[in-house]
Amino acid sequence: MSSPRFGVLLANLGTPDAPTAKAVRRYLREFLSDRRVVDLPRWKWWPILNGIVLTTRPRRVAKAYASIWTDEGSPLLAISRRQRAALEEKLREHFGEEIPVALGMDYGNPSIVSAGRELRDAGVKNVLVLPLYPQFSSSTTASIFDQVARALKQCPAHPGLRFVRSYCDHPLYIQALANSVQEHWQQQGQQGHLVMSYHGIPKRYAEQGDPYPNECETTSRLLAEALSLAPHEWTMTYQSRFGREEWLQPYTDETLIKWGKAGSPPAVDIMSPAFAADCLETLEELSEENRENFIHAGGKRYAYIPALNDRDDHLELLTSLVAQHTQGW
Ligand SMILES: C=CC1=C(C)c2cc3[nH]c(cc4nc(cc5[nH]c(cc1n2)c(C)c5CCC(=O)O)C(CCC(=O)O)=C4C)c(C)c3C=C
Ligand SMILES: [Fe+2]
Numbered sequence: 406m407s408s409p410r411f412g413v414l415l416a417n418l419g420t421p422d423a424p425t426a427k428a429v430r431r432y433l434r435e436f437l438s439d440r441r442v443v444d445l446p447r448w449k450w451w452p453i454l455n456g457i458v459l460t461t462r463p464r465r466v467a468k469a470y471a472s473i474w475t476d477e478g479s480p481l482l483a484i485s486r487r488q489r490a491a492l493e494e495k496l497r498e499h500f501g502e503e504i505p506v507a508l509g510m511d512y513g514n515p516s517i518v519s520a521g522r523e524l525r526d527a528g529v530k531n532v533l534v535l536p537l538y539p540q541f542s543s544s545t546t547a548s549i550f551d552q553v554a555r556a557l558k559q560c561p562a563h564p565g566l567r568f569v570r571s572y573c574d575h576p577l578y579i580q581a582l583a584n585s586v587q588e589h590w591q592q593q594g595q596q597g598h599l600v601m602s603y604h605g606i607p608k609r610y611a612e613q614g615d616p617y618p619n620e621c622e623t624t625s626r627l628l629a630e631a632l633s634l635a636p637h638e639w640t641m642t643y644q645s646r647f648g649r650e651e652w653l654q655p656y657t658d659e660t661l662i663k664w665g666k667a668g669s670p671p672a673v674d675i676m677s678p679a680f681a682a683d684c685l686e687t688l689e690e691l692s693e694e695n696r697e698n699f700i701h702a703g704g705k706r707y708a709y710i711p712a713l714n715d716r717d718d719h720l721e722l723l724t725s726l727v728a729q730h731t732q733g734w
C-alpha cells in the first residue's frame with residue numbers, strides 16, 4: 406500500500422482525564438508550568454503555583470468539571486474526537502483518498518507526541534499542524550508549535566511540516582459563526598443583544614506584541630458585518646481571567662452585571678468565537694456562571710449559542726484550511 410500524501414495533526418488545549426482534584430491537579434501543573442501561559446520568572450511563579458494554586462484550585466475546578474462531564478468524558482475531548490473522525494471523512498471525500506488525522510493535545514491526553522507517533526505509524530511523511538485556535542495567541546498557538554518542536558527532538562527523521570497560524574478572518578469561519586447565530590435566532594424566535602465573549606489573556610502579553618486582541622477584533626467586525634448588525638446591537642468582551650494582574654477588557658462578567666443592574670439590554674445572546682469546541686469555559690463559565698450573574702443582577706433573558714463543534718459548516722472550513730495549506734504535497 407502506498408503511503409498517504411500527508412497527514413493532519415489536529416491540536417487543541419487538552420483537558421483533565423477525570424473530574425477529580427487529583428486529575429485536575431496533574432493537568433493544571435502541566436498547563437500552568439508552560440512559560441507561554443504564565444511568563445513570570447520561575448523563582449516568582451513556582452512558590453505561587455505549588456504553594457497556592459495547586460493546593461486550592463484543583464478541588465474547586467474539579468467540581469466545575471464534574472458539573473459538565475459526560476458519558477464520553479470531558480466535553481472538550483469528546484467533541485475533539487468527533488471533529489477528528491468527521492474531518493477524516495470529509496478529507497476522504499475531498500481528496501478521494503485516505504488522509505490520516507490524529508488528535509494531539511497541548512496538555513494531557515492524547516498528547517502531541519502520541520499523535521505524531523500515530524501519523525508516523527500510518528506512513529505519513531508530511532504533516533500539517535492545525536491548531537483549533539481561530540485567533541493566534543502566543544499562549545495557545547505558539548505553545549502548540551513549541552510542543553511539536555519538542556516532540557521532534559525524539560525523532561531521527563523529521564517529516565515535512567506546515568502550520569496553520571490562525572484563521573480569524575477566513576470567510577468560511579465567519580460564515581459558520583454567522584450560520585450558528587442565525588439558526589439560534591430562528592429557534593428562539595427573537596433576537597437579543599449579541600455578545601462575542603473571547604477567552605482573555607493578560608493585557609501585558611498584548612502590550613508585548615501578542616496579536617490576539619487584534620485578531621479577536623477582526624473576527625468580531627467581520628461577524629457583525631455578516632449578520633448586518635449595527636454597532637449598538639453587539640458587544641465584544643473577554644472572559645476566563647486568572648490571577649491578579651489586569652487582563653484584556655471589557656470583562657464579560659462585569660459587563661453582564663452592569664447591564665443586568667441597568668436593565669439594558671434586557672436580553673443577551675452570548676457566544677464564544679475563540680473556542681472551536683465547547684469546554685469548561687463555555688459550558689460552565691459562560692452558559693451557567695455568567696447566566697446567573699446577569700439574571701441575578703436583573704437581566705431578563707440569557708441564551709448561550711454553542712461553539713462550532715462538529716457542525717458541518719465548521720468541518721467544511723477545516724477541510725478548506727487543509728486543502729489550502731497542503732498544496733503541492
Ligand atoms: C493562566 C493563564 C491562562 C491563559 C493566558 C489562557 C489563555 C487561553 N486559554 C484558552 C482556552 C482554554 N482555556 C481553558 C481553561 C483554562 N485556562 C486557564 C488559564 C489560562 N488560559 C486555566 C487555568 C484553565 C483551566 C480551568 C481553570 O482552572 O479555571 C479551556 C478549557 C479546558 C477544558 O478542559 O475544558 C480552554 C479551551 C485560550 C483560547 C486562551 C488564549 C487565547
Ligand atoms: Fe485558558
Ligand SMILES: [Fe+2]
Pocket residue numbers: 645646685686690
Ligand atoms: Fe474559567
